[in-house]
Amino acid sequence: MPLILETIVTTLSAEGALHLVPFGLIRGDGADGKETYVLAPFRPSPTIENLGANPCFAASSPRDIRVIAGAVTGRRDWSTEPCQTIPGRRLADSFGHAEFEVVAVEEDAQRPRYHGRIRHLAAHAPFIGYNRAQAAVLEAAVLSTRLHMLEPAKVLSEMSYLAIAIAKTAGPREREAWGWIEDKVAAALGPEARILDREDRGTRQERAE
Ligand SMILES: Cc1cc2nc3c(=O)[nH]c(=O)nc-3n(C[C@H](O)[C@H](O)[C@H](O)COP(=O)(O)O)c2cc1C
Numbered sequence: 001m002p003l004i005l006e007t008i009v010t011t012l013s014a015e016g017a018l019h020l021v022p023f024g025l026i027r028g029d030g031a032d033g034k035e036t037y038v039l040a041p042f043r044p045s046p047t048i049e050n051l052g053a054n055p056c057f058a059a060s061s062p063r064d065i066r067v068i069a070g071a072v073t074g075r076r077d078w079s080t081e082p083c084q085t086i087p088g089r090r091l092a093d094s095f096g097h098a099e100f101e102v103v104a105v106e107e108d109a110q111r112p113r114y115h116g117r118i119r120h121l122a123a124h125a126p127f128i129g130y131n132r133a134q135a136a137v138l139e140a141a142v143l144s145t146r147l148h149m150l151e152p153a154k155v156l157s158e159m160s161y162l163a164i165a166i167a168k169t170a171g172p173r174e175r176e177a178w179g180w181i182e183d184k185v186a187a188a189l190g191p192e193a194r195i196l197d198r199e200d201r202g203t204r205q206e207r208a209e
Pocket residue numbers: 006007019021022023024025040041042044045046047048068072138141142145
């Protein structure tokens with residue numbers, strides 16, 4: 001399996017409107033042996049439309065995991081800054097970001113692949129360590145974009161497992177992000193998806209007994 005980096009990708013529409021969504025960038029080798037990263041959006045996709053109009057994108061690593069959970073639950077108004085080498089903007093509060101020019105496109109009816117060559121790479125904040133709750137929010141965010149593809153029982157069992165890391169290690173931002181994902185999954189699959197709510201209620205009940 002190639003390395004896949006989970007990032008916040010920003011693209012510009014023909015009219016100059018910014019589109020901000022999470023994507024996994026797949027590391028690959030360009031024809032000349034230079035490293036490329038492949039962006040592979042499923043159709044239909046505003047990102048695909050935007051890349052047709054402006055064949056470049058920025059990829060940022062968010063410091064606040066709510067950006068990833070927010071972007072897949074209708075909260076896309078996060079602060080951005082202008083890119084250095086391409087038209088467009090990148091997420092402001094990020095550990096780092098890369099700016100890409102699309103150098104090749106593999107057309108596909110379902111999932112075209114855009115090969116990006118790095119034009120600019122920058123670090124913005126020190127990265128000291130991983131956090132389990134952030135990783136759990138990231139995984140739950142991915143699940144929440146695949147509700148139409150996955151069995152409800154699988155989604156619920158994965159959410160139950162991920163909730164353990166949230167209960168043990170989340171700060172207020174991760175709790176809030178988890179709540180947004182639970183709301184989305186519960187809207188599709190029902191109240192069974194409110195795992196932490198249920199656990200909290202269970203704990204309160206245990207204390208009362
Ligand atoms: C961490 C993460 C990685 C994702 N990676 C992809 C991906 O590689 N391809 C894709 O089509 N959707 C991916 N998604 C789902 C998209 O973010 C979501 O469907 C988004 O709306 C697609 O962008 P669009 O609005 O331009 O179509 C990912 C979601 C998350 C949370």
